[in-house]
Amino acid sequence: MSFFNNLKKVLHLGSGNDAKKKKVFNNIRDNSDPSENWDMVGELGDGAFGKVYKAQHKTTGQLAAAKMCVLDNEDDLADFTVEIDILSECRHPNVVELHEAYFIDNKLWAATVEIA
Numbered sequence: 001m002s003f004f005n006n007l008k009k010v011l012h013l014g015s016g017n018d019a020k021k022k023k024v025f026n027n028i029r030d031n032s033d034p035s036e037n038w039d040m041v042g043e044l045g046d047g048a049f050g051k052v053y054k055a056q057h058k059t060t061g062q063l064a065a066a067k068m069c070v071l072d073n074e075d076d077l078a079d080f081t082v083e084i085d086i087l088s089e090c091r092h093p094n095v096v097e098l099h100e101a102y103f104i105d106n107k108l109w110a111a112t113v114e115i116a
Ligand SMILES: Nc1ncnc2c1ncn2[C@@H]1O[C@H](COP(=O)(O)OP(=O)(O)OP(=O)(O)O)[C@@H](O)[C@H]1O
Pocket: 044, 045, 046, 047, 048, 049, 050, 052, 065, 067, 096, 112, 113, 114, 115, 116
């Protein structure tokens, strides 16, 4: 970034749209309802951040563990994106695979391959 752009940023002289810019989360379907694709067919457990449900994909029948975390607001979503991004790209026999992640009504849903 140029010196001039840095100065504009420090002095808050941007275009005025910066605060309104919506964050883009590459691996999270924003404002999308997981129940369009997944049926919650049971409960698997409780974690530090929320409940984990047993989910079944409506078309493929694939089973998954759907972890649901209630967030205070959309800004808190940024705290989870690192984990979501790593799980989306990581393919290892000892690490659960992330199918899909959704964010709707301040709830983050992450559907990973069920292992138990
Ligand atoms: N992929 C899965 N397959 C089967 N059961 C799972 C799976 N993921 C979680 N569970 C169940 O849900 C419970 C809570 O999981 P969760 O990952 O939230 O635990 P946690 O240890 O609190 O992790 P974190 O600190 O990331 O929230 C687990 O103890 C387990 O019983």
